[in-house]
Amino acid sequence: MLSISHIDEVSSKRYYLLAFVTKQLFSIFLPGGFLLQKSAPPNKILVAVDGSEQSLKAIRYTANVFPPDRTQIVLFHVQTQLLDLFSELDSYAHYKKRATGLKRWATEQKVNISNAMDSALVYFKQKGFSESAITFKTPAENLGITRDIIKESYNGYHAVVVGRTGWSRFKDRLIKSTAMKLVAKINHIPVVVVGGNPDVCHLLVAFDGTHGSMKGVACVGSLVGASGHDLQLYSMIGTDQKFWPEDSTFFKINNCTSRIVIEDLEFDKRLEEARSRLMEEEFPTDRIKLKIHCVDQGRASHIVQEAEENNFGSVVVGRRGLVTIIDDFFFGRVSDKVLKLADKLAVWII
Numbered sequence: 001m002l003s004i005s006h007i008d009e010v011s012s013k014r015y016y017l018l019a020f021v022t023k024q025l026f027s028i029f030l031p032g033g034f035l036l037q038k039s040a041p042p043n044k045i046l047v048a049v050d051g052s053e054q055s056l057k058a059i060r061y062t063a064n065v066f067p068p069d070r071t072q073i074v075l076f077h078v079q080t081q082l083l084d085l086f087s088e089l090d091s092y093a094h095y096k097k098r099a100t101g102l103k104r105w106a107t108e109q110k111v112n113i114s115n116a117m118d119s120a121l122v123y124f125k126q127k128g129f130s131e132s133a134i135t136f137k138t139p140a141e142n143l144g145i146t147r148d149i150i151k152e153s154y155n156g157y158h159a160v161v162v163g164r165t166g167w168s169r170f171k172d173r174l175i176k177s178t179a180m181k182l183v184a185k186i187n188h189i190p191v192v193v194v195g196g197n198p199d200v201c202h203l204l205v206a207f208d209g210t211h212g213s214m215k216g217v218a219c220v221g222s223l224v225g226a227s228g229h230d231l232q233l234y235s236m237i238g239t240d241q242k243f244w245p246e247d248s249t250f251f252k253i254n255n256c257t258s259r260i261v262i263e264d265l266e267f268d269k270r271l272e273e274a275r276s277r278l279m280e281e282e283f284p285t286d287r288i289k290l291k292i293h294c295v296d297q298g299r300a301s302h303i304v305q306e307a308e309e310n311n312f313g314s315v316v317v318g319r320r321g322l323v324t325i326i327d328d329f330f331f332g333r334v335s336d337k338v339l340k341l342a343d344k345l346a347v348w349i350i
Contacts, residue, residue, distance in 0.1 A: 042070050042072045045066060047161045052165075058161050058162060062161050068130070073135065079113075113138070145178060192347070197344075205231060207270075208236070225283060230289070231288055232289040243264035317338050
């Protein structure tokens with residue numbers, strides 16, 4: 001028969017065992033016995049830098065869009081081995097004089113990259129990033145600039161940010177820029193292509209209830225979160241699906257502070273799920289808007305037009321979704337068309 005003292009002894013041992021396990025799990029205790037849980041690891045963003053004006057704008061965009069307290073930045077520049085190439089030309093008398101000028105140009109490019117990196121660090125610190133949150137990587141070219149960036153993107157990153165080259169649309173049809181190649185090859189994480197000098201406080205998320213568009217919502221919520229930005233869920237339906245009586249071609253909710261209930265749409269529950277996911281990432285509900293537009297064709301152009309006319313600097317689209325398989329085959333993906341049309345915006349391809 002167990003005595004009271006024996007029961008107390010067993011209970012005491014269980015108590016200390018539980019306390020020990022709890023301490024090992026959380027490892028951090030505040031004075032007074034209050035438990036502090038460890039914060040989530042920061043998001044890791046790869047920013048491709050080539051020293052061009054557009055890559056500097058991509059850096060500024062990155063510093064202003066992503067919250068400093070939950071983001072780690074890696075500034076990545078692939079060094080081309082131009083000086084080694086020019087040194088081999090010295091043995092040819094015909095090219096020696098020309099090689100001297102090319103060497104000077106290559107040296108200037110190297111200095112420009114160094115200055116760009118230093119300026120970027122200063123700017124990130126001004127925007128609230130700690131110096132430890134900024135990392136520089138300048139490897140020598142190995143597989144080629146594009147392939148080296150793609151290879152690096154598999155090292156635990158959550159997104160890649162790259163500047164648009166600034167070529168004309170006509171030239172983009174003839175020669176793919178590095179940004180376009182990255183969009184085509186990187187499928188495992190989002191690619192953000194920054195064109196112009198876009199507004200950083202307003203994001204437009206193209207949403208049709210598909211898995212791809214829901215993935216875009218979850219991604220933006222996770223990467224941006226409680227950063228004080230405004231976000232609009234933008235959906236398009238056919239004119240035969242219109243459910244509001246007014247003559248207006250669109251239905252809008254300015255502040256999604258309560259549940260989104262639109263029973264006339266097939267993706268009604270998905271809209272509410274999107275709002276809930278943003279709330280889970282601490283996105284303020286009064287900064288979440290919803291707009292449903294009656295559109296029968298030209299969806300890519302309507303997305304870009306909606307962004308440009310309402311000061312949305314960022315457009316978020318899925319690689320698929322907003323388009324049927326047949327449309328994809330005959331007309332091209334909506335995301336591809338948005339990327340080509342939105343040359344002054346930041347386009348997130350997710």
